[in-house]
Amino acid sequence: MVRAILPNENQKSTNNHTSLNMKKLSILGLCLVAALSASAQKSLVKEVEGKAKGFNADFAAARDMLKPAMTNPETANDAQTWYVAGTIEYGDYDNLLGKKAVGQNADGQIMGNDLLLGYDYFMKALPLDSIVETDKTGAPKLNKDGSKKIKTKYSKYMVKKMAAHHQDYVSAGQYLWDAKDFDGAYRAWDIYLNMPSNKMLGNDAPAALPDSVSAEISYFQALAAWQAEKLDAALNAFDYALSKGYNKSDLYDYAVSVAAQKAAAETDSVAQEKANRKVVYYADLGNKACGDTTVKYLNIIINDKINNRKYDEAKELLEKAISVSPNNAELYDVLGILYQSQNELDKAQEYLTKAVTIDPTFPKGQLDMGRVIYAQGAKIDEASATLPNAEYAKIRKEKVDPLLRESIPYLENALKNESTEQEARRLLRSIYYSLEDEANLKRIESM
Incomplete structure (x- = not known):
């Protein structure tokens, strides 16, 4: 039988001492490595x-x-x-x-x-x-309040x-x-x-920067934020530029576009409405800055008035603008559309006639004129739909079809311009179909 040899007490002490020294050496070594690393x-x-x-x-x-x-x-x-x-x-x-x-x-x-x-x-x-800070002994120097x-x-x-x-x-x-x-x-x-x-x-x-410099750089910053798709930052920068006196029309154009883009991107209805209010806010500022006759801003403001059923305010704005710029075809066009939105088609046609008379080359005026005349015919047609066939046919021949034909030249003119082509083509397709004009219907459908 082999017996395990147990160490005596002196051996235990020696081994423990050796182990302790090894631990100390190891710790010192780690500290030295860390110090060397630092x-x-x-x-x-x-x-x-x-x-x-x-x-x-x-x-x-x-x-x-x-x-x-x-x-x-x-x-x-x-x-x-x-x-x-x-x-x-x-x-x-x-x-x-x-x-x-x-x-x-x-x-x-x-x-x-x-x-x-x-x-x-x-x-x-x-x-x-x-x-x-330390003194000669290495102790920290103190302030009067005792802080270092x-x-x-x-x-x-x-x-x-x-x-x-x-x-x-x-x-x-x-x-x-x-x-x-x-x-x-x-x-x-x-x-x-x-x-x-x-x-x-x-x-x-x-x-501190002069306001004029801050305003211009903020405007550039807003454009950069817009291109980086940081829409909130862009709007904040536009607002800062405005607060510093920036008043060039480009700012209002871009600010309206950014706010509209933000509104379109929002999925929350409250946030979307807030962004839409911002669109109107910039349009209103732009309209005032440009003399109340800039149609691109008036359209936004008036659409907002219409959406909120403030028709009289919308008309007042337009009439004021027309008094300042009586030969502006676009203003008459917008006023005509306003009356059309209230189903006052005769009044709408009156102002649209002025628009196309002032500027026969204005494509939207041509489109809107044709659309209102078409709407007059459609209104009569709808009201006659329940009449006996003979009576209905007579009204179609004497009232509806002549109005449809009257609208065609305006819509054909609008068809020639890229900005109004799509809507003009849609209306002409309906008119030629209703008039059973197969040749022109095929022409429109082949476009």
């Missing part, structure tokens, strides 16, 4: 900082070298890391700008992105840039660098717009607009 990352950041400075700076190499430090836990929350990252981007921009100034090729999109990244990195570095005294190392440089490039963000937006990076263009112009009020820049922030 030290290596910080050394890397310092090395990259050197590469990003001077006449022979290699920004591409510096950018690649710094990437590990931007995600490493030891340096990702260090102000120096983001200070160096921002310095690389602003340095690259300045280098490309210098090339551009002497006629060399410089990629505008890269320049725009340099400025966006430089700003983002510096804004990340600023809140991290705080160092506790804090100083910064990189903030002054970063703030001055951003402020010095403030105006460049206007160009950056243009570069990115030209490259169809509309989201980037929006951000560049947003930085430009908001940098003067950025509290993190303190007294070194750029001076």
Whole structure:
């Protein structure tokens, strides 16, 4: 029988001591590795900082070298890391700008992105840039209220660098717009607009912008947001431009289009109605700014009045516009359509006749004139539908068919214009079918 040999007490003590020493050594080793790792990352950041400075700076190499430090836990929350990252981007921009100034090729999109990244990195570095001041013994210095005294190392440089490039963000937006990076263009112009009020820049922030400049840049920003399909941001930018005095007709046109696009995209009825109200709001502003005679805005306003059964208000608007612009065929056309919507067809025809008389080449006037005459015939036809056949046939021959034929020349004119062709073709198909005009029916159907 083999007996297990048990260690004596002295052996136990020796083994335990050895094990404890091994654990201590292991822990010390891990701490040493961690310290070396942290030290290596910080050394890397310092090395990259050197590469990003001077006449022979290699920004591409510096950018690649710094990437590990931007995600490493030891340096990702260090102000120096983001200070160096921002310095690389602003340095690259300045280098490309210098090339551009002497006629060399410089990629505008890269320049725009340099400025966006430089700003983002510096804004990340600023809140991290705080160092506790210490005395000769290494103890923290205290303020009168007992809090620790804090100083910064990189903030002054970063703030001055951003402020010095403030105006460049206007160009950056243009570069990115030209490259169809509309989201980037929006951000560049947003930085430009908001940098003067950025509290993190303190007294070194750029001076407040004149309203005229803010208005124009906000307008450009709205267009960029629209192209980037950021409809809410676009509408907010349009509103800001208006608040700063922007009053060019293009703004109202685009704002109406964006609000209408938003309304069409909404699935919630409340949100859709809110967007539709915004359409009318911009149309009303545009109408007032353009002198109450711009039909594209009046149409929106009047349709809104009609939808809300405010017919008298709609007529009042149109009559006022006509008194200012009595030779505007479009205004008479809209007034004619308004009367048609109330089933006052004779009155509608009166104003539509004025429209096509003033401008015989106005395709919508031709379409609407033909449509109202057709509607008169259809109204008589419907009212006669229950009469005996002989009476009905007489009314068709003496009243309905002549009105249908009277509408044809106007609708044939409207058929020649792309904007009115589809509706004109639909009405003509119905008329030629009703008149049993097979030749013209085939012609229309073959189009």
